[in-house]
Structures are given as C-alpha cells and as structure tokens.
Amino acid sequence: xxxxxxxxxxxxxxxxxxxRAGRQPSTxxxxxxxxxxxxxxxxxxxxxxxxxxxxxxxxGRRTFFRYFASKNDLPWGDFEAQLDEMRLxxxxxxxxxxxxxxxxxxxIHFNHLPPNEIGYHRQRMTLLLTVPSLIAHASLRYAAWRQxxxxxxxxxxxxxxxxxxxxxxxxxxxxxSLAAYEEWLRDDSSGLDELIARSYQAIxxxxxxxxxx
Amino acid sequence: xxxxxxxxxxxxxxxxxxxRAGRQPSTxxxxxxxxxxxxxxxxxxxxxxxxxxxxxxxxGRRTFFRYFASKNDLPWGDFEAQLDEMRLxxxxxxxxxxxxxxxxxxxIHFNHLPPNEIGYHRQRMTLLLTVPSLIAHASLRYAAWRQxxxxxxxxxxxxxxxxxxxxxxxxxxxxxSLAAYEEWLRDDSSGLDELIARSYQAIxxxxxxxxxx
DNA sequence: CAATGTAGTGACACCGAGTGCCGAATGGAA
DNA sequence: TTCCATTCGGCACTCGGTGTCACTACATTG
Numbered sequence: 458x459x460x461x462x463x464x465x466x467x468x469x470x471x472x473x474x475x476x477r478a479g480r481q482p483s484t485x486x487x488x489x490x491x492x493x494x495x496x497x498x499x500x501x502x503x504x505x506x507x508x509x510x511x512x513x514x515x516x517g518r519r520t521f522f523r524y525f526a527s528k529n530d531l532p533w534g535d536f537e538a539q540l541d542e543m544r545l546x547x548x549x550x551x552x553x554x555x556x557x558x559x560x561x562x563x564x565i566h567f568n569h570l571p572p573n574e575i576g577y578h579r580q581r582m583t584l585l586l587t588v589p590s591l592i593a594h595a596s597l598r599y600a601a602w603r604q605x606x607x608x609x610x611x612x613x614x615x616x617x618x619x620x621x622x623x624x625x626x627x628x629x630x631x632x633x634s635l636a637a638y639e640e641w642l643r644d645d646s647s648g649l650d651e652l653i654a655r656s657y658q659a660i661x662x663x664x665x666x667x668x669x670x
Numbered sequence: 671x672x673x674x675x676x677x678x679x680x681x682x683x684x685x686x687x688x689x690r691a692g693r694q695p696s697t698x699x700x701x702x703x704x705x706x707x708x709x710x711x712x713x714x715x716x717x718x719x720x721x722x723x724x725x726x727x728x729x730g731r732r733t734f735f736r737y738f739a740s741k742n743d744l745p746w747g748d749f750e751a752q753l754d755e756m757r758l759x760x761x762x763x764x765x766x767x768x769x770x771x772x773x774x775x776x777x778i779h780f781n782h783l784p785p786n787e788i789g790y791h792r793q794r795m796t797l798l799l800t801v802p803s804l805i806a807h808a809s810l811r812y813a814a815w816r817q818x819x820x821x822x823x824x825x826x827x828x829x830x831x832x833x834x835x836x837x838x839x840x841x842x843x844x845x846x847s848l849a850a851y852e853e854w855l856r857d858d859s860s861g862l863d864e865l866i867a868r869s870y871q872a873i874x875x876x877x878x879x880x881x882x883x
Numbered sequence: 884c885a886a887t888g889t890a891g892t893g894a895c896a897c898c899g900a901g902t903g904c905c906g907a908a909t910g911g912a913a
Numbered sequence: 914t915t916c917c918a919t920t921c922g923g924c925a926c927t928c929g930g931t932g933t934c935a936c937t938a939c940a941t942t943g
Contacts, residue, residue, distance in 0.1 A: 478890060478939075479889035479890030479891065479938070479940075480889080480890050480891045481891075481939070482891065507928080516892080517892065517893035518894090519893050519894075519895095522929090522930065523891080528928095528929070528930095557877060589810060592810065593810055594806055595809070596808070596809035597802060600805070610876075619856075621869045622872035622875070624852065625845055625846045625876070626872075626876050628844065628848065628849060629842040629845055629846075629876070629877070631841065631845070632837070632840070632842055632844070632845060633841065633842075636837035636838045636841060639837065659834050659838045659839075661877040663770060663823075663838070663839050664770060664842070664873050664877045664878060665874070665877060691910085691918055692919030692920065693909040693910060694909075694919090694920080695920065695921095720899075729921080730921065731922080731923090732902090733920080733921055733922060735901065735902080736920080740900075
C-alpha cells in the first residue's frame with residue numbers, strides 16, 4: 458500500500474462473469490495504468506501527455522478521462538478499496554493491543570507485498586515521491602488515509618476523529634511511513650516492513666519522555 | 671507562519687530607496703496577493719480566474735505570471751525568507767534545550783502573529799486548508815519546511831538530514847502544527863500558540879513509552 | 884429475427900493555467 | 914538626446930480537464 462495494487466494483470470480478477478447490459482468496456486483501468494506507467498518510466502511524467510497515453514492504449518482521449526479523473530491518478534490503484542480494507546482490518550484487531558501498535562501492525566500489513574510485485578511497486582512509488590505534480594496530488598489521498606488512522610485512534614481513545622490527538626497521530630504515522638518509503642527507495646537492502654517499524658520507533662524515541670532531550 | 675506574512679502593506683518595507691536601473695515595477699507582490707485573496711474570499715478560489723485577478727489589479731495576464739509562478743502561490747508570502755529566518759532562529763537556540771523543545775519553540779515563535787494580522791491570516795489559512803488545489807500545492811511548501819526541521823534535528827542528533835529519525839520528526843511536527851491550525855480555524859477560543867503546544871504534547875503522549883498503550 | 888434499451892466510445896468545441904517570444908514603454912545614466 | 918536596463922503586456926501555443934452528442938456494441942424481449 459500506499460497506492461493500491463494493480464500489476465499488469467489482465468484484469469477480471471476472480472470471476473470471469475459478464476452479467477448483462479450494453480456495450481463491453483474496451484479496456485481496463487489496469488491496462489491503461491500499466492501502459493501509462495511504462496511511458497512515464499521511459500520518458501518522464503511531464504514528457505508524456507494524456508494524448509500519448511490514449512493513443513498508446515488505442516482509446517480516445519475522452520475515454521481516458523472516463524477511466525481516470527486525472528493524469529495524476531494513474532499511479533494509484535483502487536485506493537478507496539484499500540482504505541476500506543484497512544478499516545476492516547483495524548476493527549478486527551484485538552482491543553488489548555495498544556493503539557499505536559495496532560496501527561503500526563495495520564500499516565505494515567497493507568504495505569506488505571508479494572515479492573513479484575515489489576519491482577512494480579518501487580516504480581510507482583518512485584514516481585509518486587519524485588514527480589512534483591504527483592507529490593502534490595498525493596496529499597489529497599494521504600488525507601483520506603490519515604482519516605482512517607485518526608478514526609481508529611479516536612474510537613480507541615474515546616475521542617472525536619477531528620480532535621488534536623487522533624489527527625496528530627494520523628500525521629505522524631503518515632510521515633513515518635513516507636520516511637520509510639523514501640529510505641527504502643534509496644536503499645532496498647532493508648525490507649519495507651522493517652523500515653516502517655524502525656521509523657515508528659524513531660518517533661517514539663524522539664517524543665518519548667526519555668527520548669533525545 | 672506557515673504562509674509568510676504579507677498584509678495589505680503598501681510595500682516598500684523599511685527602506686524607501688529606489689537605487690537604479692530601468693523601468694519601475696507597476697505593482698507589488700503584496701498588492702496583487704491582497705487583491706486576489708479578496709476575490710477568493712468573495713467568490714471562491716475556483717471561480718476566480720487569473721484573468722480576473724490581472725484585470726482587478728490592472729496588469730496584464732502575462733505580468734501576473736512574472737510576479738507569481740502560479741495561482742496557487744498567491745496565499746503564500748515570501749515563504750523561503752521565512753524558512754531562512756527559522757533556520758537562523760533555530761541555530762541561535764541554546765544547545766542545552768532538548769531538540770523537540772527547541773523545535774516546538776521555533777514553530778510557535780514563527781506562528782505567533784501581531785493581533786491586527788490575525789484576521790487576515792485566518793482567511794489565508796482557511797483557503798490553504800480548504801481548497802483542494804491549494805492543499806495539494808501546499809505539500810510542496812511543506813516539504814521545504816520539513817527539511818528545515820529535519821536538518822536541525824539531524825545536526826543536533828548527529829545524524830544525516832535524510833535519516834529516518836529526522837525525517838520522521840519533520841513529518842510529525844508538520845502534522846502537529848497543521849492539526850493545531852485546523853482546530854484553530856474551527857474554534858478560535860484557544861490561541862494558536864497554545865494549540866500547537868497541546869498538539870505536540872499529544873504526540874508525545876501517544877508515542878511515549880507510557881502513553882495510550 | 885427484428886425491435887428496443889443500455890452502457891461504453893470518441894469526436895468536437897470549449898475553458899483555464901502556464902510558457903515562449905518579442906516589440907513597446909519607462910526611467911536612469913552617459 | 915542617445916543609450917541601456919528593466920518591466921510590461923499582447924499573441925500564439927501547449928496541455929489538462931469538461932460538457933455535449935451522436936454512434937457503436939451488446940443483451941434482452943417479443
């Protein structure tokens with residue numbers, strides 16, 4: 458996670474059922490996304506226009522915008538679905554687990570990828586954390602992510618989700634996760650899981666009563 | 671602070687000296703910014719075009735883009751200058767002060783405004799934390815802000831600025847500050863100083879060894 | 884096998900942000 | 914006055930994004 462899965466899967470997931478109705482879609486989100494990402498890696502995000510992507514995918518420019526609301530959305534899979542899953546995952550965790558530990562566990566769980574998808578994921582994350590336009594756009598997605606964290610923290614602490622503490626926790630965990638990602642992109646000798654854990658530890662150390670004071 | 675000062679000052683700061691050279695500028699950043707912000711408040715950010723701003727300011731559209739790189743930059747004063755000042759301020763703090771406390775003190779200092787500017791500042795911050803396009807753009811500014819924090823933390827801790835801990839600290843403090851701002855915009859019965867302090871405290875509580883665990 | 888309804892497609896025109904280019908305007912200095 | 918430096922602002926262009934509308938492909942129903 459941060460951006461949801463998506464690989465060059467030929468799409469159609471588990472069920473190959475085509476229930477009913479009108480014309481069949483001529484392509485899929487995953488296909489467009491994959492073609493676009495390839496172009497971005499080759500030529501750079503800004504050097505690839507939406508027209509380039511549309512013609513590479515053999516669809517009309519107008520059709521492109523029916524699949525993706527913006528060029529910036531391309532590296533993100535179905536992020537909302539990911540967030541829904543994370544909510545469920547969190548709610549299923551035992552209440553005995555300390556709040557921060559529960560959150561850390563959830564974040565690590567959703568950023569744990571099967572080995573064969575790691576290369577693809579690295580490319581996406583490199584774009585997302587490198588291209589200014591994508592960095593900016595990402596903050597809107599991060600807000601939704603933080604909200605999930607804040608809501609869980611609030612429910613556990615008996616506070617409102619927009620209270621200072623849950624919001625601050627959301628920000629801190631987002632930041633720790635992104636710091637871990639950046640470290641991971643610079644040097645993948647450590648696994649993402651481990652880096653996230655270390656990053657969370659770093660915050661605890663820094664802010665803890667006996668931390669670096 | 672977050673966005674640098676700027677009020678409707680008639681500009682020209684301390685020195686009214688016009689040394690030498692060619693044609694005189696026909697306007698100032700502050701004037702354009704003030705006119706634009708007024709329009710934004712009246713009609714909403716998205717309903718105001720750059721053409722609207724330019725003609726309201728009696729300048730050419732092309733000239734507008736010489737003063738501001740983008741429409742999104744309007745609510746930000748001279749942010750780079752603010753960051754420079756913050757660097758100096760931090761470096762002047764006694765090394766005996768615990769790192770986190772030093773940082774908190776600096777952040778509070780740079781977000782402390784004279785009472786007569788508070789209303790204006792609220793309007794700017796409302797835009798920045800409300801309008802999606804501005805939220806997104808802001809993340810690029812925040813990155814520079816975090817970097818200042820991270821560099822100070824790194825120098826105090828004997829680490830590199832891009833190490834996990836300084837980066838995580840930068841994120842956590844940014845988040846705490848923004849959470850405080852949002853609370854402040856919702857309800858200004860508490861001062862910004864106090865809210866920031868409480869927000870920082872909240873992180874310490876949450877992550878501290880004896881926190882909400 | 885038509886007729887009908889439904890959903891996806893893509894062309895066209897249009898808007899707004901941002902940029903490159905270049906000649907015109909302005910004011911100080913030689 | 915002439916020259917130079919600097920700002921101004923119009924024009925044309927690129928690109929992302931949107932509204933509209935006719936068309937296409939497919940399933941269902943009679």
